[in-house]
Amino acid sequence: MNADHTGKVAIVTGASRGIGAAIAKRLARDGVAVVVNYASSSKEADALVAELAASGAKAIAVKADVSKRDEVRAMFETAEAQLGKVDVLVNNAGVLKTVPLAETSDALYDQTFDINVRGTFNTLREAAARLADGGRIVNFSSTTLALNMPGYAVYNATKAAVEAFTHVSRRNCADATSR
Numbered sequence: 001m002n003a004d005h006t007g008k009v010a011i012v013t014g015a016s017r018g019i020g021a022a023i024a025k026r027l028a029r030d031g032v033a034v035v036v037n038y039a040s041s042s043k044e045a046d047a048l049v050a051e052l053a054a055s056g057a058k059a060i061a062v063k064a065d066v067s068k069r070d071e072v073r074a075m076f077e078t079a080e081a082q083l084g085k086v087d088v089l090v091n092n093a094g095v096l097k098t099v100p101l102a103e104t105s106d107a108l109y110d111q112t113f114d115i116n117v118r119g120t121f122n123t124l125r126e127a128a129a130r131l132a133d134g135g136r137i138v139n140f141s142s143t144t145l146a147l148n149m150p151g152y153a154v155y156n157a158t159k160a161a162v163e164a165f166t167h168v169s170r171r172n173c174a175d176a177t178s179r
Contacts, residue, residue, distance in 0.1 A: 006031035009083045009132075011075065013037045013066050013123060014093030016045035019140075023090055024048060028057035033083040036061045037075060037093065058083060066093050066119030072126050085132045091120045091139045091162070098151035109154055116158035120165055128169075139166045 010027050014020040016038040024034045025048075034052065036059055038045040045061035052059035060082050064075035079086050095115045097108060120139055127137055141159045144152050 005087075007084075008032045008087040009035070009079060009085065010088035010090060011035040011037060011062075011079055011086055011123075012090040012092055013119065014039070015090075016041075016048060016061075020090075020092040021048050023092060024052065024059070027088070027090075028052045028055065028059060031057075032088065033058035035059075035075065035079045035083065035086075037064055037066070039063070039065050039093070066091075066122055067114035069122050069125075072119075072122040076126050076130050080130070086127070086130060087132045087135045089123055089127045089131065089135070089137045091123055091137070093119050094140065094158075096142075096155050098149075098155070100151055101153040104154055112154050112158055113161075116155070117161045120162050124165060124169055137169065139163075141166075 005027075008031070010032045012020050012024045012027070012034060015024045015034070015036040024036050028034050034057065036045045036048050038061060042061060042063060049059045049061045060078070062075045062078050064071040066072055076086060093115055095112050097112070099108060124137065127135070131137070139162050141163050142155070145156050145159045145163070148156070
C-alpha cells in the first residue's frame, strides 16, 4: 500500500543506481518529487529521472559531491528553486571497499571517511538549517558494523560515526521540539 505524499520533496544522495535508485523510485511512486543526487557520471541519474518522469513523477538530477560543503549547499538550493522546500533527506551515498586494515591506504581511508562521514555531516548540517517543519532524515548504516568481518575496519568505523550522528541529531531534534 502506497502513501500519498504529493507535494513533498526529497533529496536522495547516491541515487543514480542501486539502493539509492530504488529509494528514489519508491518515493516517486508515493508522490514525492525527488532530487536524484549523483557524484560523477550523469548518465545513470539522467536515465532514472527520465524513467520517473515517464511515470508522471517530478524528479531532477543534481550533481554534488556530498563530501564538499559548497556542493551540498548548492544541491539544496537547486532542490528548493526547482521543486520547493525539502521535506526528506535520505543519506544513501557511500563507498565500501574491503581491504585488510594493514593494507588500507591513506587515500582509501580518506575517500571512505569523506563520502560516508563527511558527506553525512555536510547533508545533516545543511538539512538542519533548511528542512521543512516536520521533515525527516534517513541515514544509512550497515549490519557489517555488528559482524566485525575482516576487511571492514575502515568502512565499519565510518558507519559507527554515521550512527553517532544519527543518535545525537535525533536527540537534538527531540529536545528542540520539547522547548
